[in-house]
Structure formats: C-alpha cells, structure tokens
Amino acid sequence: MVTRTQVYPGYELPSRKTVTNIIIPTLYDQSVLRKKREEINDIEFLSLTTDLRTSRVNDAYIAVTGHYITKDLVLKTFLLKCAEFKDTHSSANIQAALLETTNEWNVTNKINFIVSDKAANVKKAIADIGWKHYGCYGHTLNLIVEDSLNLVKASLDKVKTIVRHFKTSTAALEKLLKAQSQEKPDIVPKRLIQEVPTRWNSTFAMLQRVELENQICATVAILRKDLPILTVEEWALFHELCKILKPFDEATKAMRGEDYMTASTIIVMIRCLGESCNQLLLEEFNVTTNSVITALRTGLDKRLGVERSGTFSYVQF
Structure with missing residues (x-):
C-alpha cells in the first residue's frame, strides 16, 4: 500500500492534537455550522424538544433539538446543543441554558412550540420564557x-x-x-x-x-x-x-x-x-x-x- 509520505516525502502528518483541536473544529465551522445557520435563517418557525439526563457517573447533560419544515415541505431535525449541565436543575438555570442555546443560533424569536417531560422545573423555565409547551407524549x-x-x-x-x-x-x-x-x-x-x-x-x-x-x-x-x-x-x-x-x-x-x-x-x-x-x-x-x-x-x-x-x-x- 502506498502511503501519503511515500507520495509526498516532505509531508508531515498533523498530530492527533492538531486534528482534534484545529482541523475538525475548522471543518465543522466551515462546512456544517455555516450551512445550517444559512438554512435556519430562511425558516419562519422552529419547534424544540429538550431533555435533561444524568450519566452513569452522575454527570448531568442538557440536549436541545430543533424541528422545522423547509420551503419544499421537507421535515428536518437537527441538534442545537448537547452539553454538560453543571448548575443545579433550577428553573432559572434551565431557562438560561435554553435561551443561551437559541440565542447562539439566533432563533429565540422563531420558537413556536417546545416539548419536554413534565418536570415542574422544566415547565416553569419554559413558561417564564413565554414559549408554548407540551409534555412529551411518549414519556x-x-x-x-x-x-x-x-x-x-x-x-x-x-x-x-x-x-x-x-x-x-x-x-x-x-x-x-x-x-x-x-x-x-x-x-x-x-x-x-x-x-x-x-x-x-x-x-x-x-x-x-x-x-x-x-x-x-x-x-x-x-x-x-x-x-x-x-x-x-x-x-x-x-x-x-x-x-x-x-x-x-x-x-x-x-x-x-x-x-x-x-x-x-x-x-x-x-x-x-x-x-x-x-x-x-x-x-x-x-x-x-x-x-x-x-x-x-x-x-x-x-x-x-x-x-x-x-x-x-x-x-x-
């Protein structure tokens, strides 16, 4: 098998640290994030689903997913954020996390509906923002x-x-x-x-x-x-x-x-x-x-x- 170093003797492979911290984030920003932001800018409404989960080692995470219909009437779903949630699970902290996520994507004013479980802290966080809420049917x-x-x-x-x-x-x-x-x-x-x-x-x-x-x-x-x-x-x-x-x-x-x-x-x-x-x-x-x-x-x-x-x-x- 011919390797890259055989074809290009002067080429030095990037280190694992470079690939992880520079190359992959750059590719994500240029090819994934930018395209998705452009697509989101064209939609009028966005619905959300959110959930708080705790891992086996007791680390808490919050996930926020967006759902929308394109102009071609195609239903699409994408993950806005899945990140560690280090604060207490108070309604104020959950509200701040949700708004931080939607503000990052510039969609806060486009949210017309959000689905979550019926935990009191989550319901209050959503109510305080002013979004329409419905408890997850499956849950x-x-x-x-x-x-x-x-x-x-x-x-x-x-x-x-x-x-x-x-x-x-x-x-x-x-x-x-x-x-x-x-x-x-x-x-x-x-x-x-x-x-x-x-x-x-x-x-x-x-x-x-x-x-x-x-x-x-x-x-x-x-x-x-x-x-x-x-x-x-x-x-x-x-x-x-x-x-x-x-x-x-x-x-x-x-x-x-x-x-x-x-x-x-x-x-x-x-x-x-x-x-x-x-x-x-x-x-x-x-x-x-x-x-x-x-x-x-x-x-x-x-x-x-x-x-x-x-x-x-x-x-x-």
Whole structure:
C-alpha cells in the first residue's frame, strides 16, 4: 500500500492534537455550522424538544433539538446543543441554558412550540420564557403504564430478580440457552431482558420473554439457587399483561418517528388506546389483569387531555 509520505516525502502528518483541536473544529465551522445557520435563517418557525439526563457517573447533560419544515415541505431535525449541565436543575438555570442555546443560533424569536417531560422545573423555565409547551407524549404514556403496573409490582419484582440472576451468571445463562437449543435446534436461543427504569416499554420487553416459560422453569429448577418461584397464576398473568401492553408499545414506537409529523397522530392514537382498553375489558381476563386495564384507561383520561388543549384540536372547550 502506498502511503501519503511515500507520495509526498516532505509531508508531515498533523498530530492527533492538531486534528482534534484545529482541523475538525475548522471543518465543522466551515462546512456544517455555516450551512445550517444559512438554512435556519430562511425558516419562519422552529419547534424544540429538550431533555435533561444524568450519566452513569452522575454527570448531568442538557440536549436541545430543533424541528422545522423547509420551503419544499421537507421535515428536518437537527441538534442545537448537547452539553454538560453543571448548575443545579433550577428553573432559572434551565431557562438560561435554553435561551443561551437559541440565542447562539439566533432563533429565540422563531420558537413556536417546545416539548419536554413534565418536570415542574422544566415547565416553569419554559413558561417564564413565554414559549408554548407540551409534555412529551411518549414519556407520559410510559408513566401511565408504570403507574398501572404498580398493581402487580410484587410479581414483577420476582421476575426482575430471576432475570438479574441470568444477566449476571454466565453458567445460568449457558444452561438457559442450551435448554432452548435442545427443544428447538433450528431457532436462535434468546436471552432474557431486564427492565430499565429510564427505557420506555422495558417492562413489556422483559415480559415478552414469557414465551420461554418452560425453559426458564426447567433451568431454574436445576440451578439450586434461592430464586423466587413463579406460580402458574403469575405466568398466566404475564401472558395476559403482554397482550394488554402491546397496543401501548406500538403507540410509543409510532411516536418515535422522525420522518413524519407525530403530533398530528396524537388524538387518533389516544382514542385508539382508549378503545383498545374498552375492548380488552370485555375479554375474559383474571381480576388482576382487569384492574391493570382499568388503571390504563383511567390514566389515559387523566394525563392525556390533548383534545381540550386547543393546540392539537381545532375544537375549543
């Protein structure tokens, strides 16, 4: 292979420090930042989404994303900022961070809407600026599901304990994978999925592995570990929970789209979920499952009254 130094003997490769601190920032400013600023100058309105996150090492970050439609009616999204947030999470500090970001891009007066979670400090920061605000639909939907599943917390805790063991024990995992391969040699064996509080629908993903009920029970029986015992009734409950949570999972995934206007589907989505709950209540589930369905239906009514907001509906109440 011919290297650059062979073709140009007098050429000296720049150091890693030069590439990192000079060349890449210069290319970004000239080819990316400048073009994006020119494009943003031509738009009339810009919507924002923002979120505050904490890393595994307890560092806080704030991210602000812009969404707009070009003159050619193309929906575009770009990241305005993702930076460490060292100040306390007061509404004043969040407000200052948001305004600093929009001022840097010269779009503060173009903001017509901003979406975030419904944390009080974030809502106050946005209200003090004067921007129209709406709580994240996906986040709210996840809260509705979480609240409803508190009714079966004891059973879910048993599942988490079992899954945690298979996630931390190589020997246990190998036995589970082997049990699947022996029963279905042509199928790629599956691993268990642990619930993660910050990941939407992770409880549903965890429960979907009830399809491995036989292999899990057989493996737990030979492990000789002090693991929770799931009853026949609990396994039946998990199968039913998968059925009633599936529409909520599909709705959440649909609202994650970046290539189409998700807000335009919110009212339809909420009505569909409400009707889905009504239909599920007509089926023959056990009492506990029916209680979860009722809690889901109640949560939709209490938390997602978008048709009365005047933002997503033309009808004013």
